[in-house]
Amino acid sequence: xxxxxxxxxxxxxxxxxxxxxxxxxxxxxxxxxxxxxxxxxxxxxxxxxxxxxxxxxxxxxxxxxxxxxxxxxxxxxxxxxxxxxxxxxxxxxxxxxxxxxxxxxxxxxxxxxxxxxxxxxxxxxxxxxxxxxxxxxxxxxxxxxxxxxxxxxxxxxxxxxxxxxxxxxxxxxxxxxxxxxxxxxxxxxxxxxxxxxxxxxxxxxxxxxxxxxxxxxxxxxxxxxxxxxxxxxxxxxxxxxxxxxxxxxxxxxxxxxxxxxxxxxxxxxxxxxxxxxxxxxxxxxxxxxxxxxxxxxxxxxxxxxxxxxxxxxxxxxxxxxxxxxxxxxxxxxxxxxxxxxxxxxxxxxxx
Amino acid sequence: xxxxxxxxxxxxxxxxxxxxxxxxxxxxxxxxxxxxxxxxxxxxxxxxxxxxxxxxxxxxxxxxxxxxxxxxxxxxxxxxxxxxxxxxxxxxxxxxxxxxxxxxxxxxxxxxxxxxxxxxxxxxxxxxxxxxxxxxxxxxxxxxxxxxxxxxxxxxxxxxxxxxxxxxxxxxxxxxxxxxxxxxxxxxxxxxxxxxxxxxxxxxxxxxxxxxxxxxxxxxxxxxxxxxxxxxxxxxxxxxxxxxxxxxxxxxxxxxxxxxxxxxxxxxxxxxxxxxxxxxxxxxxxxxxxxxxxxxxxxxxxxxxxxxxxxxxxxxxxxxxxxxxxxxxxxxxxxxxxxxxxxxxxxxxxx
Numbered sequence: 001x002x003x004x005x006x007x008x009x010x011x012x013x014x015x016x017x018x019x020x021x022x023x024x025x026x027x028x029x030x031x032x033x034x035x036x037x038x039x040x041x042x043x044x045x046x047x048x049x050x051x052x053x054x055x056x057x058x059x060x061x062x063x064x065x066x067x068x069x070x071x072x073x074x075x076x077x078x079x080x081x082x083x084x085x086x087x088x089x090x091x092x093x094x095x096x097x098x099x100x101x102x103x104x105x106x107x108x109x110x111x112x113x114x115x116x117x118x119x120x121x122x123x124x125x126x127x128x129x130x131x132x133x134x135x136x137x138x139x140x141x142x143x144x145x146x147x148x149x150x151x152x153x154x155x156x157x158x159x160x161x162x163x164x165x166x167x168x169x170x171x172x173x174x175x176x177x178x179x180x181x182x183x184x185x186x187x188x189x190x191x192x193x194x195x196x197x198x199x200x201x202x203x204x205x206x207x208x209x210x211x212x213x214x215x216x217x218x219x220x221x222x223x224x225x226x227x228x229x230x231x232x233x234x235x236x237x238x239x240x241x242x243x244x245x246x247x248x249x250x251x252x253x254x255x256x257x258x259x260x261x262x263x264x265x266x267x268x269x270x271x272x273x274x275x276x277x278x279x280x281x282x283x284x285x286x287x288x289x290x291x292x293x294x295x296x297x298x299x300x301x302x303x304x305x306x307x308x309x310x311x312x313x314x315x316x317x318x319x320x321x322x323x324x325x326x327x328x329x330x331x332x333x334x335x336x337x338x339x340x341x342x343x344x345x346x347x348x349x350x351x
Numbered sequence: 352x353x354x355x356x357x358x359x360x361x362x363x364x365x366x367x368x369x370x371x372x373x374x375x376x377x378x379x380x381x382x383x384x385x386x387x388x389x390x391x392x393x394x395x396x397x398x399x400x401x402x403x404x405x406x407x408x409x410x411x412x413x414x415x416x417x418x419x420x421x422x423x424x425x426x427x428x429x430x431x432x433x434x435x436x437x438x439x440x441x442x443x444x445x446x447x448x449x450x451x452x453x454x455x456x457x458x459x460x461x462x463x464x465x466x467x468x469x470x471x472x473x474x475x476x477x478x479x480x481x482x483x484x485x486x487x488x489x490x491x492x493x494x495x496x497x498x499x500x501x502x503x504x505x506x507x508x509x510x511x512x513x514x515x516x517x518x519x520x521x522x523x524x525x526x527x528x529x530x531x532x533x534x535x536x537x538x539x540x541x542x543x544x545x546x547x548x549x550x551x552x553x554x555x556x557x558x559x560x561x562x563x564x565x566x567x568x569x570x571x572x573x574x575x576x577x578x579x580x581x582x583x584x585x586x587x588x589x590x591x592x593x594x595x596x597x598x599x600x601x602x603x604x605x606x607x608x609x610x611x612x613x614x615x616x617x618x619x620x621x622x623x624x625x626x627x628x629x630x631x632x633x634x635x636x637x638x639x640x641x642x643x644x645x646x647x648x649x650x651x652x653x654x655x656x657x658x659x660x661x662x663x664x665x666x667x668x669x670x671x672x673x674x675x676x677x678x679x680x681x682x683x684x685x686x687x688x689x690x691x692x693x694x695x696x697x698x699x700x701x702x
Binding site for chain 1: 498569571572608617631
């Protein structure tokens with residue numbers, strides 16, 4: 001059995017589960033013949049759906065459980081009572097080696113807490129980080145941390161840079177990712193101490209990473225960097241701001257396009273030309289955040305996505321599972337250890 | 352002489368000064384007969400422009416100076432050498448009482464440094480804050496701090512709430528502004544300690560402010576709050592993210608609309624229906640940030656704006672100058688003093 005081609009799926013997580021989960025599985029299976037699935041959830045609900053998924057079904061093993069995690073469950077409660085849920089079992093299968101990665105569209109807080117608890121942090125990583133994809137004029141860029149934690153000191157920002165670069169290579173296929181730290185100016189003197197110190201550590205390190213210094217939030221869309229590093233509070237504010245503005249503009253455009261017969265005719269003529277634009281801004285195309293820094297890959301899908309979005313989240317999991325992500329991160333963390341020691345202030349080194 | 356109707360203008364600040372400054376003055380003057388202007392800058396450059404501004408010219412006094420602040424000047428350098436520049440003189444006129452407010456489209460860092468130095472902080476305010484306007488589905492909302500400083504503790508967030516509410520009333524005409532603190536979740540347990548403590552102080556205070564707790568960045572566009580309070584680093588990231596996404600979408604739309612003859616025809620039919628949309632997203636309509644917390648009003652206009660945008664910045668200055676902003680803030684700061692003392696931890700109160 002080729003272990004590296006099995007993806008573990010939480011069949012019951014998300015607003016439209018289990019239907020869109022199985023539909024997403026089928027959609028993904030059609031273009032990825034080598035991947036098999038472990039599907040966790042209620043057999044009685046899953047079997048009829050698999051009957052309508054002729055490509056995925058022969059490659060899917062259902063692992064039955066009655067229990068699932070409610071979308072509004074508290075993470076702390078799930079740590080105590082979550083054992084045996086479809087989410088727990090999906091993650092557990094990564095720990096046991098039955099699968100190379102897990103995907104869930106369920107409750108974010110619970111998924112993060114259970115992933116941390118079951119898989120544990122990689123040695124050398126102080127905090128896990130949630131990485132996601134951000135559309136740019138030239139394609140897509142990776143950003144982390146999007147909210148796994150609220151703070152990050154200088155060393156953690158460097159760890160995020162290492163993990164983000166490996167993610168960009170594994171999932172976005174960028175051979176030599178350009179990495180920058182998010183800041184409110186490009187000058188050395190701007191921003192929090194942790195940010196300035198993080199940039200100094202990056203420059204002092206001998207990491208094989210193309211570090212480009214600071215980037216301002218309004219420059220991300222230019223597509224001139226591939227990885228943007230920030231603390232989880234700031235990253236979460238940035239991504240939610242971007243989502244909010246994009247949604248507001250999209251709603252206003254739709255209102256304008258439907259405002260009368262002439263506008264509707266104009267919209268019909270203009271829509272084909274907007275295909276690239278709509279594809280780029282389609283949140284389903286950037287679905288799939290990954291909790292980096294754990295002993296195993298867990299992908300978080302948006303709870304409200306459809307089969308196209310869920311298939312994209314499986315794609316992220318498969319790309320991570322087939323990549324050298326883990327070895328690359330481990331090697332760079334080893335490179336980092338002597339570099340940060342050398343760059344540390346004298347009094348710390350002497351103590 | 353009616354002091355409250357004179358606005359002091361930096362004639363030489365901005366990418367297109369002094370031309371757009373005088374054009375903006377003329378545009379504003381046409382709809383505001385009661386306002387007079389003190390225009391600081393090079394008389395030889397300003398006089399010919401005023402000759403083409405028949406409404407503004409009779410109400411404008413030019414105060415000549417050869418010196419101006421370069422767009423790339425360092426703030427520290429301007430503190431030493433800025434005396435006598437058009438920017439310095441524009442601010443100085445507010446201090447002497449010759450004008451109720453100053454407007455400049457010049458170098459932001461220098462304007463902030465000179466304003467702080469010349470006008471000094473209001474007693475009771477720990478840090479000044481830069482407030483700006485953010486478009487929403489229902490109109491506009493005020494956000495602060497947009498980057499006057501990088502950090503803000505709980506008490507400073509409360510001071511921002513007081514100043515933001517007074518700004519919303521004075522400039523946006525909201526009688527009873529709804530105020531919220533920016534956070535990455537709406538629950539009490541989310542976010543930095545300073546944010547949670549700030550919310551606690553707001554609730555414990557007896558301020559006459561309609562405090563609505565936390566707001567997530569993707570909810571600002573709903574228009575359900577009138578003032579959003581945050582630290583300057585986060586606020587600057589949020590506004591630059593919003594600007595970047597809005598510009599990227601706008602550029603992609605323009606590309607789509609120009610991509611071929613059918614799309615161009617469609618765009619022609621659809622554009623009239625997009626009038627409201629374009630007006631709402633027009634950055635000129637929200638031009639004019641104000642440094643709050645100083646002994647006098649200084650308005651920062653975008654450096655690259657045109658006459659429409661500059662007229663809007665003058666409008667912000669005039670609204671602030673004619674309002675009860677200062678008295679309202681002073682009263683609420685007095686209300687706050689006993690409230691924060693009572694809400695302080697026991698050990699502090701006992702010491």
